[in-house]
Amino acid sequence: MTDGPTDRPALDEALAALTARAGDAVLGTAFAKGELTVRLRPDAVIAAVAFLKAERGFTALNDMIGLDNGPAPAEGRKRFTVLYQLYNREARLRIRLAADVAEGEPLASIVGVHKAADWAEREIFDMFGVVFEGHPDLRRVYLDPEFEGHPLRKDFPLRGKA
Amino acid sequence: MSSPLASPHRGTESSERSPFLLTKLDRFITWAQKNSFWPLGSGLACCAIEMIATAAARYDIARFGMELFRASPRQADLFIVAGTVTNKMAPIVKRLYEQMPDPKWVMAMGNCAICGGPFPTYSVLQGVDKVIPVDVYVAGCPPTPEGLLHGLITLQEKVAKTHPTQVMFKRHDRRTD
Amino acid sequence: MSFKDLELNMGPQHPSTHGVLRLKVKVDNEVIHSIEPVVGYLHRGMEKLWESLTYPQIMPLTDRLDYIAAVANNFGYALAVEKLAGIEVPKRAQYIRVILAELMRISSHLAWIGFQANDIGAVSVLLYGFEDREDFLDIFEAYAGGRLTINAMRIGGVPFDLDAALIARIRAALAGLPHRIREIETLLNENRIWKHRTQGVGFLSAAEAVDYGLTGPCLRAAGIPWDMRKDIPYSSYEDFEFDVPTTDRSDVYGRYLVRMQEIRQSARIVTQALDRLPEGEHIAKVPRVLKIPAGEVFHTTEAPKGELGFYIKSNGTDKPERMKMKSPSFINLQSLPLMCRGGIFSDIVGILGSLDIVLGEIDK
Numbered sequence: 001m002t003d004g005p006t007d008r009p010a011l012d013e014a015l016a017a018l019t020a021r022a023g024d025a026v027l028g029t030a031f032a033k034g035e036l037t038v039r040l041r042p043d044a045v046i047a048a049v050a051f052l053k054a055e056r057g058f059t060a061l062n063d064m065i066g067l068d069n070g071p072a073p074a075e076g077r078k079r080f081t082v083l084y085q086l087y088n089r090e091a092r093l094r095i096r097l098a099a100d101v102a103e104g105e106p107l108a109s110i111v112g113v114h115k116a117a118d119w120a121e122r123e124i125f126d127m128f129g130v131v132f133e134g135h136p137d138l139r140r141v142y143l144d145p146e147f148e149g150h151p152l153r154k155d156f157p158l159r160g161k162a
Numbered sequence: 163m164s165s166p167l168a169s170p171h172r173g174t175e176s177s178e179r180s181p182f183l184l185t186k187l188d189r190f191i192t193w194a195q196k197n198s199f200w201p202l203g204s205g206l207a208c209c210a211i212e213m214i215a216t217a218a219a220r221y222d223i224a225r226f227g228m229e230l231f232r233a234s235p236r237q238a239d240l241f242i243v244a245g246t247v248t249n250k251m252a253p254i255v256k257r258l259y260e261q262m263p264d265p266k267w268v269m270a271m272g273n274c275a276i277c278g279g280p281f282p283t284y285s286v287l288q289g290v291d292k293v294i295p296v297d298v299y300v301a302g303c304p305p306t307p308e309g310l311l312h313g314l315i316t317l318q319e320k321v322a323k324t325h326p327t328q329v330m331f332k333r334h335d336r337r338t339d
Numbered sequence: 340m341s342f343k344d345l346e347l348n349m350g351p352q353h354p355s356t357h358g359v360l361r362l363k364v365k366v367d368n369e370v371i372h373s374i375e376p377v378v379g380y381l382h383r384g385m386e387k388l389w390e391s392l393t394y395p396q397i398m399p400l401t402d403r404l405d406y407i408a409a410v411a412n413n414f415g416y417a418l419a420v421e422k423l424a425g426i427e428v429p430k431r432a433q434y435i436r437v438i439l440a441e442l443m444r445i446s447s448h449l450a451w452i453g454f455q456a457n458d459i460g461a462v463s464v465l466l467y468g469f470e471d472r473e474d475f476l477d478i479f480e481a482y483a484g485g486r487l488t489i490n491a492m493r494i495g496g497v498p499f500d501l502d503a504a505l506i507a508r509i510r511a512a513l514a515g516l517p518h519r520i521r522e523i524e525t526l527l528n529e530n531r532i533w534k535h536r537t538q539g540v541g542f543l544s545a546a547e548a549v550d551y552g553l554t555g556p557c558l559r560a561a562g563i564p565w566d567m568r569k570d571i572p573y574s575s576y577e578d579f580e581f582d583v584p585t586t587d588r589s590d591v592y593g594r595y596l597v598r599m600q601e602i603r604q605s606a607r608i609v610t611q612a613l614d615r616l617p618e619g620e621h622i623a624k625v626p627r628v629l630k631i632p633a634g635e636v637f638h639t640t641e642a643p644k645g646e647l648g649f650y651i652k653s654n655g656t657d658k659p660e661r662m663k664m665k666s667p668s669f670i671n672l673q674s675l676p677l678m679c680r681g682g683i684f685s686d687i688v689g690i691l692g693s694l695d696i697v698l699g700e701i702d703k
Contacts, residue, residue: 033422033636061552062639063665065650083650085637085665092570096637116552119673127386142379142702143285144250151284151387158387160284203354207381207699208406210358211450211487215476218469233354251351251359251380258352280400283384304487 010091011036014056021051035096037083042099046108049084049097053113058086058095061114066124069100071155078102080130084110101130109135127152184327191326195239195265196318202238203231204258206245209272209304213244221307226314235261240317241294244304246274247287259294265326269313270296273303343367347684351380355458355688358698362675362687369683374676378669381702389662394420394494394629397662402488404664405700408447410479411642412664412700413492414440418573419638419649420494424631431619432496433575438612439482439491441605442509445516446475447643448598448605452523455595455692459536464523471519474512481505494629496622506613513606520602527595537591541678541690544589551674554667555645556601557694559585560593567641578615579608591693598695601643630657637665644668644695664703668696 008031015036019026025044030037040048052058062085069077078100086095101107109132110117121132122141129150132138139145149156205213217223217231232238235258247255259268270290273279276299278288290296297320300313345366351359359380365372385404389397401416402409414436421428428436453468476486482505483491483498491497501509527533543553545561558565566583568576584600586593631653639648645667654660671694678690 032634033425035636037635059549062637062646063648063650063663065637065661065663067652067661085648085650089565089570094637114552115550116670116673119669123669140379142382144379151384156284156387158283158384158391204352206359208403208487211407214465215469215473215486218473219466220470220473231354235352246381246383248380248382250382254351254380280403281383281385281388283388285382285384306486 007091007093011093011095014052014058014088014093014095017056018048018052022048035094037096037098039098039100042101042105042107045084045097045099046110046113049086049110050113052086052095057088057090058093060087060089061085061110061116061120062087062094064117064120064124066128066130066152068128068152068154071153078105080128082107082124082130103129104131106131106133108133109138111135126150129153184331185325188325188327189322192322192324195326196321198227199240199267199314199317200230200232200238201228201240201242202235202258202262203233204241204243204255206243206247206251207272207274209244209275212304212307213242213271213310216307216310221311223311223314226311226318228314235259236263238262239266241266241268242271243268243275243290243294243296244271246279246281247290247293248285249287250285252287252290252293255290256293265329267297267317267321268294269298269300269317271300271302271310271313272305273301275299276301279303344372349687355691357454357691357696360691360696360698360701362691364684364687366684369685371679371682371684371687374679374687376672376675378672378698378701381698383703385703386661386663389659391658393657394631394659397659398493399488399490401664402485402490403699404666404703405642405644405647405668405697406487407450407697408443408643409485409487409489410439410443410491411447411640411644411647413490414574415638415640415642415647415649417492417494418640419636419651420629420631422638423634423636423651423653424494424629426495426623426625428496428574428623429620430575430617431500432621432623434612434616435497435501435621436492436574437576437579438501438509438609439479439497441608441612442475442478442512444605444643445602446472448602449475451598451643451692451695452595455689455695456527456533458688458692459533461527461530461533464526467519467523467526471516474515478505478508478512481508493622493625495625496620498622500621501616506616509609509613513609516602516606520599524599534592536686536689537595537693538588539590540682540686541591541594541693542589543674543678547677548589548674551677552670553645553674555641555643555671555695556594556597557645557671557674559583560597561589562587565646567639567646571639573638573640576608579611581605581608591689594693594695628657630655639665642667644697644700645671664700666700666703668694668698669701672696672701 025041028039065083067081084097126140298317349362350356361377363375401412449472453465456464548561581604635652648665650663652661
């Protein structure tokens with residue numbers, strides 16, 4: 001069952017504005033199942049999020065999602081992907097930004113732009129080990145500080161180690 | 163003897179040759195104990211809601227004398243482990259149990275407390291009896307209030323068979339057992 | 340000994356923390372300096388577990404997320420899977436889903452008012468709320484066999500049809516509801532102690548609320564009428580007339596008023612859905628082994644606690660590659676320190692109650 005119709009022209013407009021601002025930091029776009037995904041270079045994410053919030057009305061950060069593409073990702077893919085789900089409530093528009101990072105490669109924290117990112121980034125750090133630079137207090141949110149490993153990585157066993 | 167965690171009253175169910183007066187005293191003491199459990203108000207997850215529903219007006223745990231949920235373990239004698247015990251919560255559950263004075267009983271309510279339930283994962287303790295000894299297991303996900311009451315009645319029957327006077331009047335040092 | 344900068348620990352074993360939540364509170368006598376929630380005591384590894392289960396197998400586990408409103412999780416999950424797999428749900432099933440979800444909202448809010456009032460000291464309202472809720476739990480038990488964790492939806496629709504007997508029971512439960520809400524409101528609305536402990540307590544401005552990602556009744560109490568049922572309607576919600584209650588108070592009292600009004604609006608929706616229930620199937624034809632081609636989807640619904648979202652990434656197999664739940668309570672809890680600033684220690688339980696959090700949803 002699908003939602004109401006996605007306002008494609010309005011989304012395209014927002015995408016065009018973002019591409020104009022971000023330039024070659026936009027690595028690709030995809031539109032499927034009524035949802036727009038914009039792939040960005042990791043260092044351009046914070047500027048894009050701030051731009052979308054200040055000038056395009058995407059004032060709500062719905063969620064940040066971490067993905068593990070596998071310990072040996074395919075050629076050209078990096079290990080982790082971090083997704084940012086942004087929402088423009090006045091226009092009822094959703095946009096998903098995606099940034100790929102390699103193991104050990106940090107991402108800039110967007111807590112300064114959206115306070116709601118605070119615990120979401122801690123959760124991604126806890127479950128995947130992705131480091132967010134500039135986060136005021138980056139530590140595990142669910143597991144004990146002494147816990148070893150990052151459970152949502154594909155090479156971490158379901159029942160845990162030992 | 164049993165593990166250092168087990169209370170001294172465990173293992174007193176079968177007793178040969180107890181004096182007549184002491185058995186009568188046992189019956190009186192266990193009658194008082196089983197009709198006035200004071201549960202520790204410790205709900206961990208979904209089962210806690212059914213525990214509260216059991217204490218509410220329709221299922222009325224007060225008819226069993228158990229409506230007095232205590233917030234402090236020092237005043238409780240029944241630890242109903244209602245919900246999933248995670249590895250992070252396990253030391254706290256153990257400490258709460260140790261803080262309860264004797265005699266005390268433990269009920270594992272729900273599948274998670276019995277064996278980890280539907281969560282065979284890295285963070286869930288597969289059964290609370292890995293850290294504390296359990297007297298009654300009540301299965302269900304969650305058990306209905308009728309199920310919990312059945313578990314409580316089973317616990318009452320278990321308590322009725324113990325012999326508290328054996329613990330009270332023991333002559334030798336308990337620690338040498 | 341000085342009482343300045345005393346660090347106190349509330350929880351994880353505490354009668355009023357609504358589950359295993361730990362609050363590290365720094366106080367100066369009674370005034371709160373800082374409050375830091377520590378979560379994770381109920382982290383069950385659900386997201387990892389979901390990656391090793393098939394899509395239908397995941398449905399009963401979603402009940403255990405927000406366990407006070409289990410059907411809301413089933414609903415959000417089913418809609419996300421159907422969006423990803425391109426499954427059309429029959430109209431009758433959509434209406435039945437709305438009925439179940441709104442009945443669940445009513446019972447969730449009745450449980451909430453019980454807990455909130457109990458924390459503040461009005462213990463009778465706990466008994467009233469839970470007793471009123473029992474009628475609705477009976478309906479769920481008659482429908483799907485469970486009182487709390489219900490598994491009341493399937494991918495493609497609902498497991499059973501509503502027969503005339505069950506519809507009569509639902510109408511009877513709704514008929515008794517207005518009197519019961521009025522009873523609770525008579526006890527609380529103009530009660531001096533209630534007002535003293537809830538008015539002006541836990542204030543959060545509208546701008547801060549949006550910035551902190553707050554959703555649900557707390558956001559609506561700040562005056563912002565965000566409600567996914569109206570904003571991006573799903574499952575035929577656009578067919579029903581209902582209001583989205585808001586206040587401009589943005590304190591504990593305002594959140595209480597919003598939730599009591601939401602109960603009335605939910606009853607309104609259910610009555611309309613029952614009156615206009617269309618004929619048809621109660622479930623679409625879905626393959627027994629559901630394999631979803633590669634893709635990703637993010638779908639949100641309006642759960643009783645706030646905006647509930649599911650992100651699912653499929654990879655052509657019968658199990659998800661990654662499934663994440665956007666938990667409203669997880670995000671709402673972040674604004675607790677902000678709401679408590681300048682308050683006194685005894686305000687914490689009232690404010691925490693007004694956030695209406697569920698640890699199963701926060702910790703997954």
